[in-house]
Amino acid sequence: MTVAKGLEGVVALDSKISSIVNGVLTYRGIDIDDLAENSNFEEVSFLLWNGRLPKQDELDVLKQRLASEAALPEGVVEQLKAYPQNAHPMSALRTAVSTLGLYDGRADEISEELNLDKAISLTAKMPTIVAALFRIGKGEEPVAPQEHRGFAENFVYMLHGQEPDAVAVKAIDKALILHADHELNASTFAARVTTATLSDLYSAITTAIGTLKGPLHGGANEGVMAMLEEIGSIDKVEAVINRKLENKEKIMGFGHRVYKDGDPRAKHLREMSRQLAEQTGDAKWFEMSVQIDDLIQHEKGLKPNVDFYSASTYHYLGIPRNLFTPIFAISRVSGWTAHVLEQYSDNRLIRPRADYVGPVDVSYVPIDQR
Numbered sequence: 001m002t003v004a005k006g007l008e009g010v011v012a013l014d015s016k017i018s019s020i021v022n023g024v025l026t027y028r029g030i031d032i033d034d035l036a037e038n039s040n041f042e043e044v045s046f047l048l049w050n051g052r053l054p055k056q057d058e059l060d061v062l063k064q065r066l067a068s069e070a071a072l073p074e075g076v077v078e079q080l081k082a083y084p085q086n087a088h089p090m091s092a093l094r095t096a097v098s099t100l101g102l103y104d105g106r107a108d109e110i111s112e113e114l115n116l117d118k119a120i121s122l123t124a125k126m127p128t129i130v131a132a133l134f135r136i137g138k139g140e141e142p143v144a145p146q147e148h149r150g151f152a153e154n155f156v157y158m159l160h161g162q163e164p165d166a167v168a169v170k171a172i173d174k175a176l177i178l179h180a181d182h183e184l185n186a187s188t189f190a191a192r193v194t195t196a197t198l199s200d201l202y203s204a205i206t207t208a209i210g211t212l213k214g215p216l217h218g219g220a221n222e223g224v225m226a227m228l229e230e231i232g233s234i235d236k237v238e239a240v241i242n243r244k245l246e247n248k249e250k251i252m253g254f255g256h257r258v259y260k261d262g263d264p265r266a267k268h269l270r271e272m273s274r275q276l277a278e279q280t281g282d283a284k285w286f287e288m289s290v291q292i293d294d295l296i297q298h299e300k301g302l303k304p305n306v307d308f309y310s311a312s313t314y315h316y317l318g319i320p321r322n323l324f325t326p327i328f329a330i331s332r333v334s335g336w337t338a339h340v341l342e343q344y345s346d347n348r349l350i351r352p353r354a355d356y357v358g359p360v361d362v363s364y365v366p367i368d369q370r
């Protein structure tokens with residue numbers, strides 16, 4: 001058997017959701033650059049779930065549903081308050097999504113219509129969970145979502161409990177568009193593996209969140225911020241990065257399994273970070289990031305991925321670093337659920353083989369003779 005370690009280059013399934021061809025990322029055939037400039041997260045979610053852009057009335061209905069289904073069952077809010085306060089928000093989010101499944105009496109009913117309803121309902125609740133975890137962590141009461149607010153706007157409102165800043169809302173909305181789907185990345189693959197056993201949507205998304213959390217995947221954005229904080233000032237960039245390279249440490253936010261010539265999402269986040277640096281008058285985090293970017297490209301030939309400039313962008317928005325990966329999950333749930341729907345619609349159990357390389361012909365030794 002030929003083993004492709006890490007399944008590199010293996011095509012595991014057909015999908016009509018997103019594509020990466022010659023370094024260009026599309027959702028349902030539309031270039032991500034076009035969507036990032038012109039769309040919004042609700043529209044992108046519709047696109048991922050339905051395979052086409054919505055008409056105005058369809059978009060209005062989806063926006064209304066996402067806002068009206070954002071509130072959490074009281075029992076879930078009580079559980080969030082009971083979680084250990086030192087739990088990582090990604091772990092708490094994973095457990096909360098699993099708990100939400102317990103509150104859906106039809107979680108195990110699988111039908112096209114119900115699956116889409118569940119996708120909308122879960123997507124609607126993700127920002128509410130993340131904002132509630134943030135506030136509970138600070139010893140504050142969660143803020144309930146408001147029905148007249150858009151998706152990104154409601155999230156920023158629930159974080160701070162006050163009228164959201166328009167710049168922050170626009171930046172979060174763009175970040176959500178850019179993170180919404182990415183072909184067969186590790187967390188999406190994990191969600192599809194779970195779905196392919198005909199398990200329920202909440203189980204698939206719980207699987208996906210656990211997979212996104214790792215620092216080689218979505219967790220890298222938090223790792224980037226930790227690195228920026230460790231470096232601390234522009235004059236220390238070179239020394240710290242060179243030491244990390246000498247120690248053969250992975251530099252968070254660089255490299256990619258598929259993109260070898262650059263991640264098309266990174267330029268948008270870089271520009272957002274630059275603009276926010278200018279608006280806040282605090283250039284340090286952007287300038288440090290640019291210097292690291294130049295150094296890593298020069299030393300390793302590696303380019304930044306989606307996680308690199310999202311770290312300084314979120315930092316400028318006043319978001320603590322342990323919420324960076326949960327924000328990724330708030331967005332990616334639209335893609336994960338689109339893949340869950342696609343998997344259900346043409347399912348076959350996903351079950352590859354392993355090449356056994358362990359010992360053979362070993363006899364059982366009774367315990368008293370070992």
Ligand SMILES: CC(=O)SCCNC(=O)CCNC(=O)[C@H](O)C(C)(C)COP(=O)(O)OP(=O)(O)OC[C@H]1O[C@@H](n2cnc3c(N)ncnc32)[C@H](O)[C@@H]1OP(=O)(O)O
Nearest residue numbers: 215216217218220249250251252253254255256257305307
């Ligand atoms: C949303 C996302 O998930 S985007 C990815 C987020 N993850 C990160 O940013 C973590 C840092 N990056 C990495 O660890 C990797 O580049 C991954 C996990 C993204 C891709 O991994 P793979 O496709 O398996 O690449 P692989 O690890 O084989 O890298 C190839 C070579 O480049 C090196 N390399 C790759 N990325 C990095 C990095 N960030 N820092 C230093 N060296 C790196 C590897 O050490 C390897 O070198 P070698 O051939 O001398 O052993």
Ligand SMILES: O=C([O-])CC(=O)C(=O)O
Nearest residue numbers: 181182184185186257306
């Ligand atoms: O595709 C990948 O391997 C990781 C990634 O960039 C993403 O999930 O957005």
